[in-house]
Amino acid sequence: MRxxxxxxxxxxxxxxxxxxxxxxxxxxxxxxxARLVALLxxxxxxxxxxxxxxxxxxxxxGA
Amino acid sequence: xxxxTWKFAPAYELPHWPFxxxxxxxxxxxxxxxxxxxxxxxxxxxxxxxxxxxxxxxxRAVVLDEDxxxxxxxxxxxxxxxxxxxxxxxxxxxxxxxxxxxxxTWSVGRTFSGAEEVYTFNLQDDSASEQPPFINLQQFxxxxxxxxxxxxxxxxxxxxxxxxxxxxxxxxxxVVEVETPAGRYALEADWFIDATGANSRIREAMGLExxxxxxxxxxxxxxxxxxxxxxxxxxxxxxxxxxxxxxxWQHLMADDVxxxxxxxxxxxxxxxxxxxxxxxxxxxxxxxxxxxxEFVWIGPYQYRDHLLETFRVGRTLxxxxxxxxxxxxxxxxxxxxxxxxxxxxxxxxxxxxGEAGDELLDSYHAERHPAAVENLTVCRRTARFLAPRxxxxxxxxxxxxxxxxxHEFARRLANTGRMAQANAYPPSPWAKAGARSVQNVAExxxxxxxxxxxxxxxxxxxxxxxxSTLAQLDELAALFPIDFHxxxxxxPLAAHLGATAGTVAIVRPDxxxxxxxxxxxxxxxAALRDALGRDERARLAA
Numbered sequence: 001m002r003x004x005x006x007x008x009x010x011x012x013x014x015x016x017x018x019x020x021x022x023x024x025x026x027x028x029x030x031x032x033x034a035r036l037v038a039l040l041x042x043x044x045x046x047x048x049x050x051x052x053x054x055x056x057x058x059x060x061x062g063a
Numbered sequence: 064x065x066x067x068t069w070k071f072a073p074a075y076e077l078p079h080w081p082f083x084x085x086x087x088x089x090x091x092x093x094x095x096x097x098x099x100x101x102x103x104x105x106x107x108x109x110x111x112x113x114x115x116x117x118x119x120x121x122x123r124a125v126v127l128d129e130d131x132x133x134x135x136x137x138x139x140x141x142x143x144x145x146x147x148x149x150x151x152x153x154x155x156x157x158x159x160x161x162x163x164x165x166x167x168t169w170s171v172g173r174t175f176s177g178a179e180e181v182y183t184f185n186l187q188d189d190s191a192s193e194q195p196p197f198i199n200l201q202q203f204x205x206x207x208x209x210x211x212x213x214x215x216x217x218x219x220x221x222x223x224x225x226x227x228x229x230x231x232x233x234x235x236x237x238v239v240e241v242e243t244p245a246g247r248y249a250l251e252a253d254w255f256i257d258a259t260g261a262n263s264r265i266r267e268a269m270g271l272e273x274x275x276x277x278x279x280x281x282x283x284x285x286x287x288x289x290x291x292x293x294x295x296x297x298x299x300x301x302x303x304x305x306x307x308x309x310x311x312w313q314h315l316m317a318d319d320v321x322x323x324x325x326x327x328x329x330x331x332x333x334x335x336x337x338x339x340x341x342x343x344x345x346x347x348x349x350x351x352x353x354x355x356x357e358f359v360w361i362g363p364y365q366y367r368d369h370l371l372e373t374f375r376v377g378r379t380l381x382x383x384x385x386x387x388x389x390x391x392x393x394x395x396x397x398x399x400x401x402x403x404x405x406x407x408x409x410x411x412x413x414x415x416x417g418e419a420g421d422e423l424l425d426s427y428h429a430e431r432h433p434a435a436v437e438n439l440t441v442c443r444r445t446a447r448f449l450a451p452r453x454x455x456x457x458x459x460x461x462x463x464x465x466x467x468x469x470h471e472f473a474r475r476l477a478n479t480g481r482m483a484q485a486n487a488y489p490p491s492p493w494a495k496a497g498a499r500s501v502q503n504v505a506e507x508x509x510x511x512x513x514x515x516x517x518x519x520x521x522x523x524x525x526x527x528x529x530x531s532t533l534a535q536l537d538e539l540a541a542l543f544p545i546d547f548h549x550x551x552x553x554x555p556l557a558a559h560l561g562a563t564a565g566t567v568a569i570v571r572p573d574x575x576x577x578x579x580x581x582x583x584x585x586x587x588x589a590a591l592r593d594a595l596g597r598d599e600r601a602r603l604a605a
Contacts, residue, residue, distance in 0.1 A: 003470040010475035011444050014463075018447060021455040029455035060465055 001052035067347075069339040070357035072288050077132045078207060082224040087241075087248040099125050099220075100415050102239055102252035104227045104265060106130070108142065108202065109383025109400030110258030111209040115156045116408030118218035120519045122415060125250070126213075127241055131223040133210060134203030142202040142397035143316050144297075147186075148485035149401040150194035151503040151574060155512040158212045159194065165208075166200035167315045172297040174479045176464035177304055182474035186482060191559045192502035193510050197297075197482070199316045202397060230255065230265050232377045254411055254424075255379045258400075261369070263385040269376065273369035278390065280450040281327040283363045285342050288320050289356035299479040301449070301464060305348040310449050310479070320359050323349070326449065333363035366390040368442065370435055374403075374428040382407060387435035392445040393480040395438040402485065403431050409572035412519040413595065418544050423596040426493040434486035441481050448478040488575065493594055498575040501568075506556045507548075511574060514548065519572050521545040521591065525582055527552040527564030532582050536567065539584055543591045545569070569594065 007013055020036075021029045041050055087097050101117060103110045106128030117124045135141060145153075145162070153159040170187040173180060186196030213219045228247070229240040237255035241248055257265045266273070295315050303311040312324035325345055327336050335341060342361050350356065371386045383400030407427050413419040451457045466473035485500030503512045514522055523545050525533055536547045550556050552564035560568050562579060569577040569590050578590035592598045 003472055005472045005475050007472065007475065010472075011441070011478060011481070014448070014459075014476050014478065015444050017459060018456055021453065021459075024455065026454045029453070029458075033455075060469060 072357045084245045091248045098251040103256040105258035113404035118216040120412035125220040127225040129226040133206035144394035146398045146483040166198040168195045170196040176301045181467045261384040275369040277367040285323045286360040337363045389442040390446045394483045398483040419595040429491045430488040522570040523547040524550040524568040
C-alpha cells in the first residue's frame with residue numbers, strides 16, 4: 001500500500017471530489033463515495049493492496 | 064463569566080504628509096493642462112511600489128492619493144505576510160533592510176486539526192534567495208517605508224489630499240480631473256494607472272465588470288499585543304477546540320502584535336462577535352487565564368473576490384486590488400499588487416524611453432491576468448477547504464485530516480493556504496516558452512537584485528563564456544537595453560536556472576527569465592526582440 005504522495009494535483013482532485021457532491025442529499029453523497037471506492041479499487045487491482053487499504057481505513061477512524 | 068477589564072493599546076501615530084498646491088492649479092482657469100508621463104491614482108501597496116520602481120528608472124510619476132497618510136481606517140493592519148518575490152522587489156528598490164529590521168521573518172507553517180498536528184511545511188527548503196520566504200509586517204508600516212523611500216529618491220510627485228473625480232481615456236492621452244483642498248484641476252497623462260483598490264470608482268465609471276462574489280464564511284481578526292515565546296511560525300487550526308471547532312490563524316507581526324484570526328459561525332452577528340468581552344473570551348480560551356494582553360484591533364470581515372477582464376484599456380492600466388481581489392488565504396492579495404507594479408514598471412520605462420513600442424504594455428495583461436486567474440483558483444480552493452458547505456464536505460475533510468495524521472499523501476490534500484509564490488507566466492509573443500521568476504541568488508560577490516537595481520537593463524548571464532564570446536555579446540548592448548556578465552556554470556545561478564556552459568540566460572528587469580539561448584549574438588538578439596516586442600512592432604508597422 002502506498003502512503004507517500006502519488007497524486008499529480010491533490011488540490012485539483014479535492015476540488016473535483018467536492019464538486020461531484022454538489023446538489024446531492026447526504027444519502028446520495030454517501031452512495032457516490034461508495035461508487036467512487038469501487039471504481040478506484042478497480043484501478044488498483046492488486047488484492048493485497050486493496051485489503052491493506054480496507055484495513056487502514058478501518059483502523060484510522062477519526063474521533 | 065468573570066468581569067475582566069480589557070486593555071487597549073494606544074493608537075499608532077501615523078505620519079501625515081502635507082498637501083502642497085501643484086502648479087496645475089494655476090492653469091485651472093485657462094484650461095491648459097500639464098502633461099505627465101505616468102499618473103498613478105492610489106497610494107496603497109501597488110501604487111507606491113510602482114512609483115518607487117519608476118523613480119529608480121528615472122521616470123517622474125505623479126501619485127494622487129485622497130488621504131494624507133498610510134493605512135486604511137488608521138492603523139488597522141490589513142495585509143501582513145510579504146512573500147519572497149515582494150521582498151526581492153523591495154531589496155531592489157532599497158527598502159528591504161528596513162522591512163527586515165522591523166518585521167518578523169518566518170518560513171515554517173504548521174496546521175492542526177483538533178489538538179493534533181496535521182502537517183508542517185518549511186518554505187526555506189525551496190529557496191535559493193538572499194531573501195527569506197516570508198516576512199510579516201503590518202501593511203501600514205510597509206506603505207510608510209515606501210513613502211519614505213520615494214521621498215528620499217526625490218523623483219516622484221506625491222500629491223496628498225488629491226482625489227480623482229473623472230477620467231477620460233482619449234486616444235493620445237488620459238485626462239484626469241482632480242479635486243483638492245485648494246480646488247480642482249485637470250492634468251494629462253501619457254499613461255494612467257488605477258491603483259485605487261477593490262472599490263475603484265475609476266473602474267466603475269469606465270463601466271468595467273469584475274464579476275464579484277462574496278463569501279458567506281465569516282471571520283474576526285483580533286490583533287493583540289502580548290509577550291509569550293510562541294515560535295515565529297504560521298500556525299493554523301482547521302477546527303480548533305478553543306474556537307468551537309472552527310478555524311483559527313496565529314501569526315506574529317512587528318511590535319509583539321499577534322494576528323489572531325477566528326472563523327465565526329456563518330449566522331453570527333458581526334457586531335456581537337467583535338465586542339471586546341466576546342473577543343476577549345475567545346482569547347482567554349486560546350491563551351489561558353495567565354497571559355497579559357492588550358487589544359490593538361478587532362475587526363469582523365467576510366472576504367470576496369473579483370477579477371477584471373482586461374488589465375489594460377487604451378492608456379489606462381489597472382494594478383492591485385482594482386484589477387483582482389482574492390480571499391486572504393495564502394497571502395496572494397497585496398503580494399500580487401506589488402508584483403503587478405514590478406511587472407509594469409520596467410515596461411512603462413522602456414516604452415517612455417522609446418526602447419519598445421506600446422504593445423509591450425499588452426504583455427502586462429498577458430502575464431498578470433493569468434497570474435490573477437491562478438491566484439483566484441488557488442484561494443477559492445483553500446476557502447472551500449476551510450468552509451465546508453454540506454455534511455458530505457465536512458465528512459471528506461474529516462477523512463483527510465484523520466488520514467493526514469498518519470500519511471504523507473493525505474497531508475497534500477489538507478489545505479489551509481497555498482502560500483504566495485511568484486507566478487510563472489504562460490507562453491506569449493514576449494516569452495515564447497513562458498517566463499519564470501528568478502530568485503535573488505548571490506554569486507561573484509554580488510546579487511541578482513543589486514545588478515538590477517539601477518537603470519532599466521536586461522541581464523545576460525553568459526555561463527562559462529570566454530573573453531571573445533563576451534566581447535561579441537557586449538556589442539548587443541548598443542542595440543538593446545542589456546548588460547552581459549560572465550556566470551559560473553558550476554555556480555548557484557546555474558543551478559537555480561538549470562543553465563549549462565555555452566548558454567545565456569536573459570533575465571528581465573523584473574527578475575523573470577525571458578529566455579535561455581546559445582551564447583551567439585543572433586540567438587540573443589532574437590530573444591531580446593521577442594521580450595521587447597520589437598518584432599511585433601515591425602509587423603504592425605508593415
